Structure formats: C-alpha cells, structure tokens
Amino acid sequence: MTATRILPGDHAPWFHAQALSGSPRYAFDSVAGRHVLLLFMGSARFAPTAAALSVVVAHRALFDDAKACFFGITVDPEDAEMGRIAQRLPGLRFFLDYDRSVSRLYHAEEGPERYRPHWLVLDPALRVLGAFPVDRGEEAIACLRGAIEAAPPEPHAPVLVVPDVLEPELCQRLVGYYRDRGGVESGFMREVDGQTVLVHDATHKQRRDVEVDDAELRNSVLARLARRLTPAVQRAFAFEPTRIERHLIACYSAGAGHFRPHRDNTTKGTAHRRFAVTLNLNAGEYDGGDLRFPEFGPRTYRAPTGGAVVFSCSLLHEATPVTRGERFAYLPFLYDEAAAEVREANLKYLGENG
Ligand SMILES: O=C(O)CCC(=O)C(=O)O
Ligand SMILES: [Fe+2]
Structure with a gap:
C-alpha cells in the first residue's frame, strides 16, 4: 500500500x-x-x-x-x-x-x-x-x-516566441478583413454528457471572432507559417505540424475581452490539438491582453506584431483582460497526421453545435 x-x-x-x-x-x-x-x-x-x-x-x-x-x-x-x-x-x-x-x-x-x-x-x-x-x-x-x-520570482513557461512570421502589411490586411466583417461572439468547447459542445459564458471568455473564408488570404498566412514557423516548431519541440485547425482572427476589446485559464485539448472534440499559436496583429496598440501560463508563475508573454507565441495545448493558459484599445490575433492550432486520426475518430462526439 x-x-x-x-x-x-x-x-x-x-x-x-x-x-x-x-x-x-x-x-x-x-x-x-x-x-x-x-x-x-x-x-x-x-x-x-x-x-x-x-x-x-x-x-x-x-x-x-x-x-x-x-x-x-x-x-x-x-x-x-x-x-x-x-x-x-x-x-x-x-x-x-x-x-x-x-x-x-x-x-x-x-x-x-x-x-x-x-x-x-x-x-x-x-x-x-x-x-x-x-x-x-x-x-x-x-x-x-x-x-x-x-516561490521563484520569474519562472519561465515552456513556450516558444518567434518574431517576424507575418509582415506588418499582412497583419494590417488581416485586421482590415476583420473590420470589414465585424466579429461574432465566440464560445468555447466543453464536455457535456460525453459530447463536445460549444458553450458561451462571458465570465470565462469574451471575444469576437471572424473566420477567414478568403482562400488567397488564408494561403498567404499558410505560406508564412510553413516557411517561418514550422522549422522553429520542429527545432524547439521535435514536432512536425502538417495540419492546421482554425483560420480565425480574434478581437478582444477593452472591458469586454479576456479568456480565463483553460487548456485547449481537454474535450474529445479537441483532443487532437497539439500546439496553439498566438500571432499578434497589432501588439503596440492595446494594454492588457497578454498570455499567462499560471502553472509557471505570474509572468506574461506578448508576441510582437506579426510574431507568434507557440505552446503545447496541454498547458493551462489565459489571455488577460484588454484594458485599453482592441487586440487582434490570428489563432491557429497545429496538429499532425497521427493527431488527424484522433480527430477523425472523435468526430462522433461532436455535439450539434460543436
Ligand atoms: O488570445 C490568445 O492569445 C489565446 C487564445 C486562446 O487561448 C484560445 O483561443 O484558445
Ligand atoms: Fe486557448
């Protein structure tokens, strides 16, 4: 015993x-x-x-x-x-x-x-x-x-910061694409009675999102990720991302923008996610709105405009409240072929609105 x-x-x-x-x-x-x-x-x-x-x-x-x-x-x-x-x-x-x-x-x-x-x-x-x-x-x-x-004052979270993934002009185009469409309030996935469903709870998450439907714009981002981000992810994490979930531009507004601590892969419908990427599109234009990894202390992380923070989807993380201005970010999840099989197998657990 x-x-x-x-x-x-x-x-x-x-x-x-x-x-x-x-x-x-x-x-x-x-x-x-x-x-x-x-x-x-x-x-x-x-x-x-x-x-x-x-x-x-x-x-x-x-x-x-x-x-x-x-x-x-x-x-x-x-x-x-x-x-x-x-x-x-x-x-x-x-x-x-x-x-x-x-x-x-x-x-x-x-x-x-x-x-x-x-x-x-x-x-x-x-x-x-x-x-x-x-x-x-x-x-x-x-x-x-x-x-x-x-407790050590400055513990470091196992995250990768990669500057210069998207050029400033492309960041501005993405922000413009968002502004032309206006975002819709985004929810988050939760496991309810064995099914993965989309729920809304503003105390947990407040953010408005636009899905990028424009193929040319998507491909512009994909090309940069492949050339500038994938090699860095391979080196840091010995992981080769071959697939992307979500082509999403998110906007967190002052007083109405935050995402409380969560992990990105805790439901069956999200279990395939391997790495989360935060690409900031306008890092100098807001206060608050930083990433925090509570398991590793109070330190916050902010990618520069066009730069990325990459982290394991298993890490607890939060986007702190935006207190001034608007924060725009492009937020894909990376996974690979083995994880694609997991995703396929778990499709049956996606609830109606999942
Ligand atoms: O705002 C961010 O940088 C992170 C967003 C996030 O954690 C998520 O969408 O799951
Ligand atoms: Fe997340």
Whole structure:
C-alpha cells in the first residue's frame, strides 16, 4: 500500500468532482496557478479532522485564491447537511467525494473501513511538496507558507516566441478583413454528457471572432507559417505540424475581452490539438491582453506584431483582460497526421453545435 501513496515530487492526479456550492463537475486541474492545500477529511465528525479544519480557519488569511487556496475532500454527506463545512470565498472550498473516487485516486481510502485522513501541499503546477498526517496541520501550513515565500520570482513557461512570421502589411490586411466583417461572439468547447459542445459564458471568455473564408488570404498566412514557423516548431519541440485547425482572427476589446485559464485539448472534440499559436496583429496598440501560463508563475508573454507565441495545448493558459484599445490575433492550432486520426475518430462526439 505505502508504495503507491502520493509522495513529494509526484504530480497530483487530476479529477473532476462536485464542489460544495459550486460546479457539479469542478475541474481540479484548473486550480493550477496558486499553491494548494488539500485535506482528505474522511468525515468532519471525526475529531482529528474537525481539529484540522480549525487549523485552516486559524490561518484563513493565507487562502486568498491568488497565492493559495484550500480544498477539503469529504466522503460524508452529513458534513454538508449539518453545516460542518461551508464554502468561503476566496480560498476555502470542499469537494463532495461521496463515491470516494477522489479518495481512492489519492490513496486516502486504502480499502473498506481504512480511511487515512491527511494533508497534501501542492505547488502552482499541482506537484506535491509535502504530505502530512491529519494531526500535523501546523506543519502542513508551515510547508505551504515556506513554499509561498520561496516561490521563484520569474519562472519561465515552456513556450516558444518567434518574431517576424507575418509582415506588418499582412497583419494590417488581416485586421482590415476583420473590420470589414465585424466579429461574432465566440464560445468555447466543453464536455457535456460525453459530447463536445460549444458553450458561451462571458465570465470565462469574451471575444469576437471572424473566420477567414478568403482562400488567397488564408494561403498567404499558410505560406508564412510553413516557411517561418514550422522549422522553429520542429527545432524547439521535435514536432512536425502538417495540419492546421482554425483560420480565425480574434478581437478582444477593452472591458469586454479576456479568456480565463483553460487548456485547449481537454474535450474529445479537441483532443487532437497539439500546439496553439498566438500571432499578434497589432501588439503596440492595446494594454492588457497578454498570455499567462499560471502553472509557471505570474509572468506574461506578448508576441510582437506579426510574431507568434507557440505552446503545447496541454498547458493551462489565459489571455488577460484588454484594458485599453482592441487586440487582434490570428489563432491557429497545429496538429499532425497521427493527431488527424484522433480527430477523425472523435468526430462522433461532436455535439450539434460543436
Ligand atoms: O488570445 C490568445 O492569445 C489565446 C487564445 C486562446 O487561448 C484560445 O483561443 O484558445
Ligand atoms: Fe486557448
């Protein structure tokens, strides 16, 4: 048993679970970007677990959702029913693990009648920094506090920046193409009952898009990508992109333009995506609107006009809100022949509006 327990250095497994007073299918991987304290509770009826929750309350100020957040995982429906636990924002949340799948995934439940309440401290990439028995809460808090204070100030995300992919004139043509048509509010893909469907939620994403239908304009972009971007991607990532999804010009406007942290390949309908490309078309003309990779710290990235930021579709990333002006970007996804087979096989999961 012990050998399979989750240890410092391990990546905390990802899961979906119901959050108390929150999403019925909360994606744990979207929590990346801050330190995390997990408490596998069993039940708060159990005295050591109740004492552990008091430790969290005593250090409540630590959990501000910016630097750190706390999740208790209960398997006991009575905890919520009797008000022994409650979501307190920012920072304090609970997963209702009534089927015990999360507890088993983390080896907190080691067999019938064998629940092992304990703490895990995770870093912003959701790697385990420390594991502590339930009665060692102050040590867990000290570990968390030490990690927050020691966090490197400038970690670097594994992204590639390639300048000079599209010439300024082509960038202007693309912006003009957008302006002539005007964008439509774009959604994002989500898995609902096993199907990949397009949903709209302005708190998560606000952006207006135009699909480039003009073959000559598309080919102009494709030719530049092939000559100037593909070799850089091959060198940096040993990956040969042969296919492109989306010929899309996006516009984020001040006060109404952002895309909150997400990954680009988490649904069946998007699982084929390998690398995401952000080609900025007017980098000097707006404030905000930068890329951030929360698993790798607060640093932001902005490709120069005509330049690209290329990153794995598995990375958590966000486009920060535009606060002045309008930001235009060309946003293809790259994949290859093997991934094309994945795409083909998953077509059946695309919902009506997917
Ligand atoms: O705005 C960007 O640069 C990134 C957009 C993005 O993440 C997406 O469309 O999935
Ligand atoms: Fe994205």
